Amino acid sequence: EAGVAQSPRYKIIEKRQSVAFWCNPISGHATLYWYQQILGQGPKLLIQFQNNGVVDDSQLPKDRFSAERLKGVDSTLKIQPAKLEDSAVYLCASSSTTTWESSYEQYFGPGTRLTVT
Amino acid sequence: RKEVEQDPGPFNVPEGATVAFNCTYSNSASQSFFWYRQDCRKEPKLLMSVYSSGNEDGRFTAQLNRASQYISLLIRDSKLSDSATYLCVVNLPPTSGTYKYIFGTGTRLKVLA
Numbered sequence: 001e002a003g004v005a006q007s008p009r010y011k012i013i014e015k016r017q018s019v020a021f022w023c024n025p026i027s028g029h030a031t032l033y034w035y036q037q038i039l040g041q042g043p044k045l046l047i048q049f050q051n052n053g054v055v056d057d058s059q060l061p062k063d064r065f066s067a068e069r070l071k072g073v074d075s076t077l078k079i080q081p082a083k084l085e086d087s088a089v090y091l092c093a094s095s096s097t098t099t100w101e102s103s104y105e106q107y108f109g110p111g112t113r114l115t116v117t
Numbered sequence: 118r119k120e121v122e123q124d125p126g127p128f129n130v131p132e133g134a135t136v137a138f139n140c141t142y143s144n145s146a147s148q149s150f151f152w153y154r155q156d157c158r159k160e161p162k163l164l165m166s167v168y169s170s171g172n173e174d175g176r177f178t179a180q181l182n183r184a185s186q187y188i189s190l191l192i193r194d195s196k197l198s199d200s201a202t203y204l205c206v207v208n209l210p211p212t213s214g215t216y217k218y219i220f221g222t223g224t225r226l227k228v229l230a
Contacts, residue, residue, distance in 0.1 A: 042220035
């Protein structure tokens with residue numbers, strides 16, 4: 001089965017510019033996650049979708065970050081305007097789960113490495 | 118106190134050695150536990166789930182100690198290919214109808230020839 005796809009793989013932008021990342025989850029996976037992973041740290045959840053609804057965006061800096069999953073499949077994450085501290089790898093993951101299941105595997109995409117200069 | 122804590126390492130061990138990592142968690146209501154492996158500049162991949170009774174997969178053994186709130190990963194007969202970062206993941210009970218994954222910072226392992 002095809003894995004989680006992400007694009008672009010690398011992006012370099014200047015601070016105050018905007019950037020968008022795209023994710024295509026594994027077919028049939030209802031839950032989609034966006035994580036931010038700063039060098040030397042573990043992934044930090046930014047936002048979690050169940051189908052096309054947001055179930056957790058408590059750690060998303062909403063003044064500059066936005067995300068959508070309009071048709072319950074693909075998703076985009078946008079940063080506008082970018083700051084130097086946004087330099088990180090942005091990982092998309094998906095899982096086949098209902099809201100109340102606790103034991104399930106997340107499948108990660110290869111990530112987008114963002115450098116803000 | 119962080120929700121999930123790991124020793125960042127690195128743990129440098131010779132080939133064939135046995136190495137163990139611990140991971141502590143702060144929320145006693147945590148439901149599920151996992152170990153993920155992340156190779157350099159790659160995405161995390163599930164290594165194994167951690168069950169209350171402990172579980173083993175080849176050279177890897179995972180255990181859960183709910184009383185002391187930690188999980189462990191034991192790797193026997195280390196191979197060069199085991200060199201990676203091992204991420205501890207804890208699943209918190211739902212607050213808004215959904216479980217939440219919390220990742221630790223990871224423990225770096227380097228297996229030396």
